[in-house]
Every structure is written in structure tokens, then in C-alpha cells.
Amino acid sequence: MQSQAQAAARQSSSQALYTVHNTARGVVLQGNAAQIRELAHRGDVERITPLLPRNGRTPPAW
DSSP: OHHHHHHHHHHTTOEEEEEEOSSSOEEEEESOHHHHHHGGGSTTOOOOOOOOOSOOSOOOOO
């Protein structure tokens, strides 16, 4: 899994942020969205799902 994650990161000029193994094997990549979408053509890619930040604003300081 780790070698596949690194290969996908290199192929899409992305950075592998972390991998998961518990419920579903996968890798989280941060990089150019168009290049990451191209990874869908790889035989070992089942799905590409965008992850968006859950907290898009800074909470008040008080």
C-alpha cells in the first residue's frame, strides 16, 4: 500500500499526507486537482473522493 501511495503521489505531482488501512485502504493526496483526477485511469484506483476542510473559519477568540 505504501509503495502504491508514493507512486500515485509522484504520478500526480502531489504530496501524500497520510494513508489509511482500517476500514478501507487508501491515501490522501494534496496537489493539483486535474492531475489527481487523472489517477482514476490507474488499475489500482477504485475511487477518488475530494476532502474539504470541515472548519472553514476561525472561531472567535473569546
